[in-house]
Amino acid sequence: MVSTxxxxxxxxxxxxxxxxxxxxxxxPGVVANDRVTFEARRGEIHALLGENGAGKSTLMNVxxxxxxxxxxxxxxxxxxxxxxxxxxxxxxxxxxxxQHFKLVETQTVTENVxxxxxxxxxxxxxxxxxxxxxxxSEQYGLKIDPKAYIWQLSVGEQQRVEIIKALYRGAQIxxxxxxxxxxxPQETEELFITxxxxxxxxxxxxxxxxxxDEVMSIADRVTVLRGGKVVATVNARxxxxxxxxxxxxxxxxxxxxxxPALEPGEMVLRVEELHAENxxxxxxxxxxxxxxxxREIVGIAGVSGNGQSELAEALNGLRPITRGRIFLNGRxxxxxxxxxxxxxxxxxxxxxxxxxxxxxxxxxxxxxxLKRYRHPPIARGPVIDWNQAREMSSELVSRxxxxxxxxxxxxxxxxxxxxxxxxLARELSAEPALIVAMHPTQGLDVGATEYVRQVLLEQxxxxxxxxxxxEDLDEVMQLSxxxxxIYEGExxxxxxxxxxxxxxxxxxxxxxxxxxxx
Amino acid sequence: MNEAFIIATLAAAIRAGTPVVYxxxxxxxxxxxxxxxxxxxxxxxVGAVVGFMVGVNTGxxxxxxxxxxxxxxxxxxxxxxxxxxxxxxxxxxxxxxxIFGTGLSAFLGQDYVGVSGPQFAALxxxxxxxxxxxxxxxxxxxxxVYLTFLLVPLAGYYIHRTRPGLHLRAVGENPATAxxxxxxxxxxxxxxxxxxxxxxxxxGANLSxxxxxxxxxxxxxxxxxxxxxxxxxxxxxxxxxxxxxxxFGGVQSLQFSLQTIGVVIPVYFLGMLPYVFTVLVLIxxxxxxxxxxxxxxxxxxxxxxxxxx
Ligand SMILES: Nc1ncnc2c1ncn2[C@@H]1O[C@H](COP(=O)(O)OP(=O)(O)O)[C@@H](O)[C@H]1O
Ligand SMILES: [Mg+2]
Numbered sequence: 018m019v020s021t022x023x024x025x026x027x028x029x030x031x032x033x034x035x036x037x038x039x040x041x042x043x044x045p046g047v048v049a050n051d052r053v054t055f056e057a058r059r060g061e062i063h064a065l066l067g068e069n070g071a072g073k074s075t076l077m078n079v080x081x082x083x084x085x086x087x088x089x090x091x092x093x094x095x096x097x098x099x100x101x102x103x104x105x106x107x108x109x110x111x112x113x114x115x116q117h118f119k120l121v122e123t124q125t126v127t128e129n130v131x132x133x134x135x136x137x138x139x140x141x142x143x144x145x146x147x148x149x150x151x152x153x154s155e156q157y158g159l160k161i162d163p164k165a166y167i168w169q170l171s172v173g174e175q176q177r178v179e180i181i182k183a184l185y186r187g188a189q190i191x192x193x194x195x196x197x198x199x200x201x202p203q204e205t206e207e208l209f210i211t212x213x214x215x216x217x218x219x220x221x222x223x224x225x226x227x228x229x230d231e232v233m234s235i236a237d238r239v240t241v242l243r244g245g246k247v248v249a250t251v252n253a254r255x256x257x258x259x260x261x262x263x264x265x266x267x268x269x270x271x272x273x274x275x276x277p278a279l280e281p282g283e284m285v286l287r288v289e290e291l292h293a294e295n296x297x298x299x300x301x302x303x304x305x306x307x308x309x310x311x312r313e314i315v316g317i318a319g320v321s322g323n324g325q326s327e328l329a330e331a332l333n334g335l336r337p338i339t340r341g342r343i344f345l346n347g348r349x350x351x352x353x354x355x356x357x358x359x360x361x362x363x364x365x366x367x368x369x370x371x372x373x374x375x376x377x378x379x380x381x382x383x384x385x386x387l388k389r390y391r392h393p394p395i396a397r398g399p400v401i402d403w404n405q406a407r408e409m410s411s412e413l414v415s416r417x418x419x420x421x422x423x424x425x426x427x428x429x430x431x432x433x434x435x436x437x438x439x440x441l442a443r444e445l446s447a448e449p450a451l452i453v454a455m456h457p458t459q460g461l462d463v464g465a466t467e468y469v470r471q472v473l474l475e476q477x478x479x480x481x482x483x484x485x486x487x488e489d490l491d492e493v494m495q496l497s498x499x500x501x502x503i504y505e506g507e508x509x510x511x512x513x514x515x516x517x518x519x520x521x522x523x524x525x526x527x528x529x530x531x532x533x534x535x
Numbered sequence: 536m537n538e539a540f541i542i543a544t545l546a547a548a549i550r551a552g553t554p555v556v557y558x559x560x561x562x563x564x565x566x567x568x569x570x571x572x573x574x575x576x577x578x579x580x581v582g583a584v585v586g587f588m589v590g591v592n593t594g595x596x597x598x599x600x601x602x603x604x605x606x607x608x609x610x611x612x613x614x615x616x617x618x619x620x621x622x623x624x625x626x627x628x629x630x631x632x633x634i635f636g637t638g639l640s641a642f643l644g645q646d647y648v649g650v651s652g653p654q655f656a657a658l659x660x661x662x663x664x665x666x667x668x669x670x671x672x673x674x675x676x677x678x679x680v681y682l683t684f685l686l687v688p689l690a691g692y693y694i695h696r697t698r699p700g701l702h703l704r705a706v707g708e709n710p711a712t713a714x715x716x717x718x719x720x721x722x723x724x725x726x727x728x729x730x731x732x733x734x735x736x737x738x739g740a741n742l743s744x745x746x747x748x749x750x751x752x753x754x755x756x757x758x759x760x761x762x763x764x765x766x767x768x769x770x771x772x773x774x775x776x777x778x779x780x781x782x783f784g785g786v787q788s789l790q791f792s793l794q795t796i797g798v799v800i801p802v803y804f805l806g807m808l809p810y811v812f813t814v815l816v817l818i819x820x821x822x823x824x825x826x827x828x829x830x831x832x833x834x835x836x837x838x839x840x841x842x843x844x
Binding site for chain 1: 696697698699700701702704705708709711712713714715716717718719830833841
């Protein structure tokens, strides 16, 4: 008797709660999941690791019934399941926190939590629902005001709402899609504490990520996806970062970048008390001052939406400046147009490479000459010398290693990494004095990321001033000589690149001013 | 200006505003679900002619009214099918619907111009109409006016305080979220576009069976467009929209009552005001900043396809 009951407990602990067999999901032109087999056990944190585009989100959207797979079988708690919509999977105890949160901004926390439920039938009993939400938030240590509107909340708080939403529906299996991408290091720690608490309470967590450190620190087991296929499922304690990276990328990966010490040169960019508004007409930059010298990379770290986009646009003449001044090599450029700023020697690697960085329906050559078709040798009087243009683009395309069928390929058909290389080719070949690069490696695979970082370091060595705006704190810390942290349109403090302390930067990202650095 | 004049003008304002109230509440429902329906004018016209024809042939204004509501509802389903199922541009589809409804109503009503038919008569509400001043303004109307006194607060309550109302708002604000939370975006949009059509049909019949009994081609005279503007003016809130509709009704009734006391403002000038107002509201509301500020549903006018990036 005793032995059977022990057996049962053991089998219950290792019980397979999610089983996906040979799942295939296609999109026009891509096989996002190619005969994927994936299993998660009760009470584990199972990481789904893979590069951008590996098919992680798609696999989980199949599991929750948002997408219907072409082939394959799914079983939950041993029962075959065919989910036609997320409603079905919710009923089966699966909750998902999407990478882009699924919240209605104009509604309150509680309204969002009860959205889509069948009860109450008609009249909403808000005070009761609010009490329930408060109770859950207490129970799991997810601090939140049930009456607050979503638009009033920070990203970290919004994530808590998403988790509460799943728990309110009784989710036993919780999927989190790249949950730390939007968090400060401290918020990430808090999230991890919550997740560990949840598995202790018997929940199963599927944790999607492409960050190795995180996966190593939180996961019990790891399933690695590459190009839509499963590479392997391993125990986290039996593996290491290098091995996971190799599985994820398909070849050995270097973790170190060579950033030689350089003596910074002349002041190239000087920004004084800069103010600008966001698209809604609210203050986005509130008196920002800093400088960037030749031969240095200055990183701007911060959680997204704290004025980074507006800063990049203001510097490039794409957003009106309400107050303050900008100088380039001692010359004021505050009121110059975008074109005049380009001609003054500022290169821009924009946030959105599809809408702002390139023209999708134009070919490689046309995209390459976008910023210089008015000047010789490309311009010959009023006409464009296409032979010159093609010669130049062919030279740049091979120098920057852009993989494309030909020079007349439309830019829209390039992969993210190749498109970014094309943009770099255009921006950097003019030997700019200042490079403003925003999220230059976002969404790129490891190979392309390494390449882009290398190119920025080369530009630094060649004497350019580089302003790197990125939400990826690791990237900022790896590349920057100095780091500035932006919060709600103000600079919270500065740290030196090598000596930067993650915790201190994290505090600044959360809005605490720090006098630190050197 | 004496009291009788004021009472008569205000009472007339309510009567004139009532058809617009129906059409506006209907459009609020459709737009709250994220579907702009510029076919209100067309649906009202069809409602007016169908309501009148059925009224004449059955001798019952109530039967006419029901027929008008069905006609408006059916017409709106064309718009729902085109925009929700086929993802056709909502502006194009709505304009087409108005053009279609205008032509269809003229065609159907050919033999009914100048015919007299049944109508909803005024019902004095016993005790309430005795209230000094307010009584004769509010409680000496036909049943359709009284129904709006119930409809408007109920619509406000429904939108803000009930589960279906919560789902309705979510679909108009963020359909992708509503979808993953298990609310069917397509079903919700079909339903509220239909509700909008039913109310537009009712609004039309209100004209042909109560306010100005009879059928004349184009008798809505732009009230459908005014309803579209009032939705914006009312910030998508039924109560505010009703006030807007009465304001419109007030300007209309002033046209007549001012003449009776011999004030010489050109009638055409007053008659023009609601349309100038409509144009102004629409121009202002095209500013993205203004739209967000006054609470336009964020997904208004945007087709929803699951998995679209
Ligand atoms: N809705 C969609 N429509 C078309 N292609 C898609 C869609 N979603 C994902 N894909 C493609 O499927 C592949 C896997 O994407 P995804 O699952 O988002 O990757 P991951 O989450 O691992 O970054 C990519 O090539 C992506 O471009
Ligand atoms: Mg993803």
